[in-house]
Amino acid sequence: MKNYSYIGISFVILIFGIIVVPEIIDRINEREVVSSNRSDGQEERASENIELEYIMVNQEKKKVPAFEFIDQHGDTITNKDYEGKVYIAEFFFSTCPTICPIMKENLVQVQDVFAKNDDFGIASFSIDPQHDTPGVLKEYAALNNITHPNWHLLTGKREEIYDLANSGFNIYAGEDENAEGGFAHSGYFAxxxxxxxxxxRKDRHGNPIIYYRGSVPRKSIVEPGEEEPQIDILIADAKKLVNDK
Known part of the structure; x- marks a missing residue:
């Protein structure tokens, strides 16, 4: 009887090895593949030759409204200063303890790509203009390697900045005592x-993505379902618009 028991146990182990172990190995290999490709393939998609969409509102192309603010050098900057230039717009504040440092680092990397291109610019609008005076913004620029001559850190009347964010760009910004730093805003770039x-550009479903995620580090590795980096595709799309005649 004991011999038969041993034979039975050995048979079970053999079946386990034949059926279950290969499945476990396949799952491990699959997990390794997923882990090594957890970003959304933005580098590959950045190389695609695609057409960029206009953002349509009430069947009209969405255009940035006129604005006028003061930059870190104390100069008056308006939307006309960006005419003939491709630019990225963001809303931030210098004391932001959460997403702004990531957004800034991403934009510094974008700035470096276009360092010698005068047809490119960045507009960073402070949503805390009471604190972010031109002097404060100039110091912030120096501390954070903001060097492109067309990167303007802009401050002015709070109501005008909030109106530009929420109505002009449809990118939320506002005071929020429950938010870290006292202000709430999205991490998007326009x-x-x-x-x-x-x-x-369009997403995988053929719809315009409208804005680019600025609060996800450019080279971050993400798990399925997490927000994926979009800085490489932003750079590619900006280059396309810069080169368009």
Missing amino acids: LVDKEGYIRS
Whole structure:
């Protein structure tokens, strides 16, 4: 009887090895593949030759409205200063303890790509203008390697900045005592073409993505379902608009 028991146990182990172990190995290999490709393939998609969409609102192309603010050098900057330039717009504040440092680092990397291109710019609008005076913003620029001559850190009347964010760009910004730092805002970047229209590529479903995620580090590795980096595709799309005649 004991021999038969041993034979039975050995048979079970053999079946386990034949059926179950290969499945476990396949799952491990699959997990390794997923782990090594957990980003959304933005580098591959960045190389795609695609057409950029206009953002349509009430069947009209969405254009950035006129604005006028003061930059870190104390100069008056308006939307006309960006005419003929492709630029990225963001809303931030210098004391932001959460997503702004990531957004800034991403934009510094974008700035470096376009360092010698005068047809490119960045507009960073402070949503805490009471604190973010031109002097504060100038120091912030120096501390954070903001060097592109067309990267303007802008401050002015709070109501005008909030109106530009929420109505002009449809990118939320506002005071929030429950938010870290006292202000709530999205981590999106808007891409604006040489004529002042907001542009973007389409997503996998054929719809414009409208804005680009600025609060996800450029080279971050993400798990399925997490927000994926979009800085490489933003750079590619900005280059396309810069090169368009």
